[in-house]
Amino acid sequence: MDKQLEKIRHSASHVLAASIKKIYPQAKLGMGPATEDGFYYDFDNLNIKEEDLKKIENEMEKLVSQNIKFSKKYVTKQEAKKLLKNERYKLELLKELKGKISFYTSGNFSDLCKGPHVKSSKEIGAFKLLRLAGAYWRGDSKNKMLTRIYGTAFKTKKELANYLEILKQAEARNHIKLGKELDLFSFQKESPGVPFFHPKGTIIYNQLLNFLREEYKREGYKEVITPVLYDKSLWETSGHWQHFKNDMFTLKIDNRDFALKPMNCPSHCLIYKESLKSYRELPLRIADFGPLHRNEIKGALVGLTRVRKFSQDDAHIFLTENQIEQEISRLINFTNYVYKKVFNFDYSANLSTRPEKYIGDLKLWNTAEKRLKKSLVDNKIKFNMKKGEGTFYGPKIDFDFKDSFGRLYQLATIQLDFQLPQRFNLTYEGEDGKKHTPVMIHRAIFGAVERFMGILIEQYAGKFPLWLAPVQVKIVTVNDLNKKFAGEVLDKFQKSNVRTELDDRPESIGRKIRDAANLKIPIVITIGDKEVSKKKLAVREENKVSFDLDPEKFIKEVCDRISKKC
Numbered sequence: 001m002d003k004q005l006e007k008i009r010h011s012a013s014h015v016l017a018a019s020i021k022k023i024y025p026q027a028k029l030g031m032g033p034a035t036e037d038g039f040y041y042d043f044d045n046l047n048i049k050e051e052d053l054k055k056i057e058n059e060m061e062k063l064v065s066q067n068i069k070f071s072k073k074y075v076t077k078q079e080a081k082k083l084l085k086n087e088r089y090k091l092e093l094l095k096e097l098k099g100k101i102s103f104y105t106s107g108n109f110s111d112l113c114k115g116p117h118v119k120s121s122k123e124i125g126a127f128k129l130l131r132l133a134g135a136y137w138r139g140d141s142k143n144k145m146l147t148r149i150y151g152t153a154f155k156t157k158k159e160l161a162n163y164l165e166i167l168k169q170a171e172a173r174n175h176i177k178l179g180k181e182l183d184l185f186s187f188q189k190e191s192p193g194v195p196f197f198h199p200k201g202t203i204i205y206n207q208l209l210n211f212l213r214e215e216y217k218r219e220g221y222k223e224v225i226t227p228v229l230y231d232k233s234l235w236e237t238s239g240h241w242q243h244f245k246n247d248m249f250t251l252k253i254d255n256r257d258f259a260l261k262p263m264n265c266p267s268h269c270l271i272y273k274e275s276l277k278s279y280r281e282l283p284l285r286i287a288d289f290g291p292l293h294r295n296e297i298k299g300a301l302v303g304l305t306r307v308r309k310f311s312q313d314d315a316h317i318f319l320t321e322n323q324i325e326q327e328i329s330r331l332i333n334f335t336n337y338v339y340k341k342v343f344n345f346d347y348s349a350n351l352s353t354r355p356e357k358y359i360g361d362l363k364l365w366n367t368a369e370k371r372l373k374k375s376l377v378d379n380k381i382k383f384n385m386k387k388g389e390g391t392f393y394g395p396k397i398d399f400d401f402k403d404s405f406g407r408l409y410q411l412a413t414i415q416l417d418f419q420l421p422q423r424f425n426l427t428y429e430g431e432d433g434k435k436h437t438p439v440m441i442h443r444a445i446f447g448a449v450e451r452f453m454g455i456l457i458e459q460y461a462g463k464f465p466l467w468l469a470p471v472q473v474k475i476v477t478v479n480d481l482n483k484k485f486a487g488e489v490l491d492k493f494q495k496s497n498v499r500t501e502l503d504d505r506p507e508s509i510g511r512k513i514r515d516a517a518n519l520k521i522p523i524v525i526t527i528g529d530k531e532v533s534k535k536k537l538a539v540r541e542e543n544k545v546s547f548d549l550d551p552e553k554f555i556k557e558v559c560d561r562i563s564k565k566c
Contacts, residue, residue, distance in 0.1 A: 003116070004155070005154070005155065006034045006116065007034075007115075007116045007117055007118045007123075008118060008123060008124050008125065008153050008154070008155060009034035009035070009038055009039040009152070009153045010032075010033065010034040010039065010115070010116065010117055011070060011106075011117045011118045011121070011123070011124055012038075012039055012060075012124050012127045012151060012153040013032035013033065013034065013039040013040065013041050013151070014032065014070070014104065014106055014109065014111055014113070014117065015060050015063050015064060015068075015106070015121065015124065015127075016032065016039070016041050016056070016060060016129070016149060016151060017029055017032055017041050017043075017109065017111060018063060018106060018107065018108070018109035019056050019059035019060045019063060020041070020043060020046065020056065020149075021109060022059060023055065023056065023059055024043075024046055024048070026045050026046075027043045027044070027045050027046040028043065028044040028045050028046075028086075028087060028088060028089060029041075029042075029043065029087050029089060029090055029111065030042030030043060030044065030089045030137060030146050031089075031093070031138075032111075037152060038130070038150065038151050038152030038153060039150075039151055039152070039153065040148050040149060040150045040151065041148070041149055042089075042135055042137070042146040042147070042148050043146060043147050043148075043149070044089065044137075044144065044146050044147070046147045047147075048132065048147065049132075050131065050132055053129040053130075053131075053132070053149070054129075056129060056149070057127075057128070057129045060127065060129075063106075063107060063121065064121040064122070064124055064127075065121075066107065066121065067120050067121055067122045068106045068107040068120060068121040069106065069119065069120045069121075070104055070105070070106045070117040070118060070119060070120065070121075071104070071105050071106075072102055072103070072104050072105075072115060072117075073102070073103055073105065074100045074101065074102050074103075075101050075102075075103060076101065077094065077097075077101055079101075080094055080101045080103070080112065081094065083103065083110065083112075084112060089137065090111075090112050093112060094112060102114050102115070104117055106121065124153060125153070125154055125155040125156050125157065125159075125160075126153065126154050126155075126156060126157040126159070126160035127151060127152065127153035127154075127160070128151060128152055128153075128160060128164065129149060129150070129151040130150045130151055130152060130167075131149075131150050132147060132148065132149060132150075133148045133150065133299070134146070134147065134148065134298075134299050135147075135148040135299050136297060136299055139297070140297075141297040141298070141299075145299065170407075170458070172461070173457075173458040173459075173461045173462070174303075174458065175303055175304060175305075175453075175454040175455075175457035175458045176303040176304075178457050178458075178461070178462040179201070179303070179304070179457065181462070181518075182200065182462050182470075182519060182520065183198050183199075183200055183201075184197070184198060184200050184201030184204065184457070184470070185197045185198055185201040185304070186198065187303075191309075192298065192301070192308070193296060193298070193301040193306075193307050193308035193309070194307060194308055194309040195304055195307060195450060199470075200470035200471070201453075201470070203470040203499065204453060204456075204464065204468055204470055205449060205453060207467065207468050208446065208449055208452070208453065208468075209289060209313075209449065211342075211565075212313050212445070212446070215334070215337075215338070216287055219285070219330075219334060220283075220285055221285040221286070221287040221315060222284075222285065222286055222287065223286075223287045223288070223289070224268070224271060224286055224287070224288050225288070225290060226261075226264060226267035226268070226271070226288055226290050227261070227267065228260055228261055228290065228291060228293070229253075229258050229259075229260055229261070230258060230259060230261060230266070230267070231256055231257070231258055232250075232256075232257040232258065232259060234266050234267075234270075235248070235259055235266065237266070237423055237424060238265065238266040238269075238393075238420060238423060238424075239359045239392060239393060239419070239420075239423065240262070240263075240266070241259075243357060243359070243392040244262060244392075245259075246295070247262060247294050247295050247296075248260065248262050248293075248294070248295060249293050249294075249295050260292075260293035261290075261292060261293070262292055262293060262294045263292060263312075263314070263442075264288045264290060264292070264312070264314045264316070265316055265417075265420060265440070265442055266420070266424070267288075268286045268288065268316040269316075269420060269421070269424040269426060269440075270424075271286065272284065272286075272318055272424075272426055272438075273424065273425075273426060276427075276428075276429065277318070277427070277428040277429070277438070278428060278429050279320060279428055279429065279430050279431055279436075281428070282318060282319050282320055282323065282428060282438065283317050283318065283319035283323055283327055284317065284318040284319075285315060285316075285317045286315060286316050286317075286318075287313070287314070287315040288314050288315070289311050289312075289313065289314070289449075290311065290314075291309055291310070291311050292309070292310055292311065292312060292314075293308060293309050294308060294310075295308065296308050303454055304450045304451060304453055304454030304457075305409075305450075305451045305454045305455070306451070307448070307450050307451075310448040310449065310450045310451070311448070311449050311450070312444050312446070312447060312448055312449065313444055313445050313446045313447075313449060314442075314444055315442075315443050315444070316440055316441065316442055316443075317440070317441040317443065318421070318426070318428075318438045318439075318440055319438060319439055319440075319441065320428070320430075320436070320438065320439065321439055323439075324371050324375070324416065324439060324441075325371065325374060325375050325378060327441060328371075328372070328375040328379075328397075328414060328416075328441070329375060329378065329379055331414050331441070331443055332375070332379050332381065332414075334445060335347075335399060335412045335414075335445055338412075338445050338446075339399075339401060339412070342565055343456070343459075345401045345402070345403075345459075346401070346402055347399045347400060347401045347402070347412075348382070348383075348384065348399070348400050348402075348408075349376060349381050349382065349383040349384070349397060349398070349399055349400075350383060350384045350385075350386045350389075350397070350398045350399075350400060351369075351372055351373060351376060351383050351384070351385055351386065351395070351396075351397055352386040352387075352388075352389035352390040352395060352396050352397075352398060353369050353385070353386070353387050353388060353389070353390050353395050354369070354388065354390055354395060355388050355389065355390055355391070355392060356388060357392060358390075358392050358393070359392055359393055359419050359423075360393065360418065360419035360422070361418075364418040364419070365394075365395070365418075367418070368394055368395050368416045368417070368418055369395045371416060372395055372396070372397055372414075372416050375397075376397065383397070386398075390415075391415055391417075391442075393415075393417050393419045393420055394415050394416050394417035394418065394419060394442075395415070395416060396413055396414060396415035396416070396442075397413065397414040397415075398410050398412070398413050399411060399412040399413070401455075403455060403458065403459050409451075409455055410447070411444075411445075411446060411447040411451070411452060411455075412443075412444060412445050412446070412447060413442070413443065413444050413447065414441060414442075414443045415441065415442040415443065416439070416441055417439070417440040417441070417442060418439055418440075420440055421437050421438050421439065421440050422437055426438055426440075456468075461520075462520045463520040463522075464520065464522075465522075465565070465566060466522045466523070466558070466561055466562055466566055467561075467562045467563075467565045467566065469499070469520070469521065469522050470499065471499055471500070471501050471519065471521050472498050472499045472500065472521070472522060472523060472558070472562070473493055473498055473499070473500040473501075473521070473522075473523045473524075473525060473558070474500070474501050474502075474503060474516040474519075474521045474523070474524050474525070475489055475490055475493075475500065475501070475502045475503065475524075475525045475527060476502075476503045476504075476509060476512040476513060476516065476524060476525070476526055476527070477502075477503070477504045477509075477512075477527050477528075478509050478526065478527065478528035478529065479528070479529075480504075480506075481529065481532070482504075482527045482528055482529065482531070482532050483504050484532075485527060485531070485532045485535070486502055486504060486527045487502065489525065489527065489537065489551055490502045492551060492552075492555055493555060493558075496555050496558075496559055497559075498555065498558055498559065498562070503515070503516070509526065509528075513526070513540065522541065523539060523540070523541055523558065524539070524540040524541075525537050525538065525539055525540075526538040526539075526540065526545075534548065535551070536548045536549060536550065536551070537549040537550075537551055537554055539554065
């Protein structure tokens with residue numbers, strides 16, 4: 001986001017706050033930053049509905065048309081307290097500020113703010129309020145839920161119109177909407193934030209796992225199954241109890257503290273320790289699709305992309321220091337194959353360095369960061385630096401993938417860890433006959449399978465490629481006289497492991513074809529009297545119909561396309 005656009009959006013959030021205070025003077029101000037897609041502002045004591053947004057937007061238009069100036073002034077902390085005496089959330093923020101305290105004033109509205117802002121409201125080219133949401137104050141579920149108003153702003157009306165059109169198209173592809181329409185998954189109040197995968201959704205889910213399992217055979221991974229529940233001593237050893245406890249589900253069993261696992265790495269360390277390892281056995285690649293649980297706040301839950309229970313294509317690689325660059329190069333190639341060759345996604349790479357709160361020796365951290373950077377450079381991967389955004393146990397390479405609407409998702413990750421092997425006292429016998437501590441790579445290609453599936457649903461607008469489609473072929477009959485031959489064709493497809501269904505309902509052929517199209521089924525075979533007499537198929541794909549196809553040859557072609565991930 002360029003600096004001028006940031007100023008426009010931040011200023012629009014102030015105009016929103018000013019409008020709210022004018023229409024709803026009882027409302028209390030939270031925070032209102034610019035974001036990558038627009039802006040938002042949080043309010044307490046504000047009871048409004050979606051239909052009220054138009055009224056608020058109209059008030060914003062009035063204020064903007066007055067060409068209000070944005071002016072900055074500095075005050076003492078005492079003066080700031082007087083100005084904010086009725087704004088408890090702003091007073092809380094004020095306590096944390098040091099040095100000069102700045103306010104921005106626009107018309108009759110003043111707000112505690114460091115900026116930046118436009119010079120006057122005429123520079124706010126075009127804006128739109130989008131939706132309401134609930135948001136805990138400062139993102140902490142222990143705090144009160146506030147009302148968040150989302151909006152967006154651009155330099156011109158044309159840019160805004162283009163963005164709104166993208167949103168419209170994105171809504172048509174919304175994975176929650178399509179998940180319901182295509183009967184893939186649902187959510188139930190009895191288990192908030194946890195998807196229920198229906199039979200068709202389960203097929204897609206399992207196909208993704210099967211794809212990875214086939215690749216794992218070629219890449220030399222060994223799959224394991226590990227427990228879900230562990231005594232807190234494991235998490236204390238790994239450091240998660242100290243650094244990640246608030247995101248874990250904890251419970252008491254036999255007067256002991258336990259937690260559901262939020263990640264697999266500590267359990268894989270336990271497996272590694274079960275036997276003495278030699279340098280000849282490294283790299284040791286352990287894969288695990290076990291369910292994970294993270295205590296995400298309710299307001300952050302979004303369909304499949306942010307859930308409380310999920311599975312990752314999680315793997316941990318134990319290796320020697322001199323194997324690091326070679327193994328990371330191998331992982332980068334694996335990531336390239338999956339995303340660029342199979343799913344046709346583009347990505348950007350990020351190198352995330354040591355966070356403020358970390359475990360272990362600083363020297364090892366510096367070494368790990370240098371090794372990751374060298375791997376990116378050696379593989380000619382352009383990357384951005386994200387200082388302080390590594391995990392508490394190690395730096396990482398993250399891959400942000402851009403979908404068809406230009407939205408970024410962080411999916412694949414490669415994390416280099418010198419710390420956990422030391423904390424778990426892991427060793428291997430080196431060529432010199434002495435014991436050494438291995439290095440550990442944490443890696444995921446899809447990331448959370450649920451999240452990846454949600455992104456795929458939107459990327460494909462529910463129309464999955466043939467190999468992933470829950471129903472790959474639908475056979476429809478013109479009349480009852482065609483049922484026998486249709487059943488024979490169905491049997492041949494199913495014996496070839498092609499996911500095929502027969503629609504022989506007493507409905508018109510047009511209705512049956514439309515129903516199959518609405519369910520995004522890739523191949524529709526029509527069987528009428530002509531097909532029965534010739535023992536041939538009429539095949540519809542992408543609104544193109546081919547006639548007189550030989551069943552055996554076509555089935556072979558379909559199987560070939562499925563095996564090639566077409």
